[in-house]
Amino acid sequence: xxxxxxxxxIVVLFSLFSCNNSTKKDYAEExxxxxxxxxxxxxxxxxxxYPGVVEANHEVNELRDQVLEYRDNYPDAIExxxxxxxxxxxxxxYRLTDSLFTKKMTQDEFSIGMGKLLGRLDIIxxxxxxxxxxxxxxxxTSKYALSINNYFGIHxxxxxxxxxxxxxxxxxxxxxxxxxxxxxVEEYIWNLNVGHAYEDLRNSRMNLRKENKVPDALVxxxxxxxxxxxxxxxxxxxRSIINNYLPKDLDAFVDYHQNKSTS
Numbered sequence: 001x002x003x004x005x006x007x008x009x010i011v012v013l014f015s016l017f018s019c020n021n022s023t024k025k026d027y028a029e030e031x032x033x034x035x036x037x038x039x040x041x042x043x044x045x046x047x048x049x050y051p052g053v054v055e056a057n058h059e060v061n062e063l064r065d066q067v068l069e070y071r072d073n074y075p076d077a078i079e080x081x082x083x084x085x086x087x088x089x090x091x092x093x094y095r096l097t098d099s100l101f102t103k104k105m106t107q108d109e110f111s112i113g114m115g116k117l118l119g120r121l122d123i124i125x126x127x128x129x130x131x132x133x134x135x136x137x138x139x140x141t142s143k144y145a146l147s148i149n150n151y152f153g154i155h156x157x158x159x160x161x162x163x164x165x166x167x168x169x170x171x172x173x174x175x176x177x178x179x180x181x182x183x184x185v186e187e188y189i190w191n192l193n194v195g196h197a198y199e200d201l202r203n204s205r206m207n208l209r210k211e212n213k214v215p216d217a218l219v220x221x222x223x224x225x226x227x228x229x230x231x232x233x234x235x236x237x238x239r240s241i242i243n244n245y246l247p248k249d250l251d252a253f254v255d256y257h258q259n260k261s262t263s
Contacts, residue, residue, distance in 0.1 A: 011121055013242045016249045019251040027252050028252070030246075031215050031249035032242065032252050033247060033254070034083055034246065035243065036244040038245065043204050045134070045140040045239070046246075046254065046257075047135055047257050048140070048181075049181060050130065050204035052184075052252055053126050053129045053185050054126065055254060056182055056185040056189055057123040057126065057129075057189070060122065060189060061123055064122060066086075067087065067121060070086075070087060070114075071111075071118070072172065074107050078103055079103065080092050085219070088118070090121065091113075091116075091260050094117065094156060094193060094194055099117065119203075119205075120202065121193065122190055123189070123215055124220070125217035125220060126250055127246050128190065129189070130241075130242075130250070131217070131241040131245075132152060132188075132224075132238060133151045133185075134241050134245065135139070135237060135238065137152070143166070148162060148178060149164070149174055149179065149180060150175055150177065150178060151186060152184065152191075153175065154176045154188060154191065155173040155175065155176060155183070155254055157174070157237040158174075159174050162174035162175045162177040163177065193203065197227070199262075200221055200222065200223035200225075201220050201223025201224075203223070204219055217242050218242060220245075221238045221239050230256055
């Protein structure tokens, strides 16, 4: 009996060892390396911040997929008051008229309205979000990133909505406060999707979509000239961060370093 007990223990240990080995992931070096070396603090920031970017873009994609379903069924979308109201609610959120879709509109008018909405309701590439967060928050070390989760220098205009800018006695705007990274990223994406200053960014994204290409961070970066007073110099900086400090595969990079820290 003792012999069988020992044998059973060996079999269980071997099974556990085999299971652990089979689930161990292999990461291609070219996917997770960066051209410029990263400090531990840089790596920690990327692994901490990136999941919030993925979640925010996922929510945008889910809503976009729903609108695309409506777009492909013109009669049903405008005849159903529920769907029509849903479309108008989304249009209002993205700063289009809240009566963009009506029951009497023609199919051509419907297509034009859908084009306007889908031009705004779209993701911002993960690497573009990460690059701007790195620049605007100094790799997550800025005062406002640490105290109020503001990683992009987002402003608000009502007293109590955030913290006053440094060394300003009578501010006309405040640095907006957010309860989480996800909330901050969500508003940043919305700002780029509705702001007049970023129309070129959205147009470049729409052109990529027309060519059946996914939104590209380096291409869309050219539409950020008005995000900063630095203009074209800022665009160059964003592209430099993407090329030099972000890996080819952010998902693999974050997964690798999270597994490394727990092993």
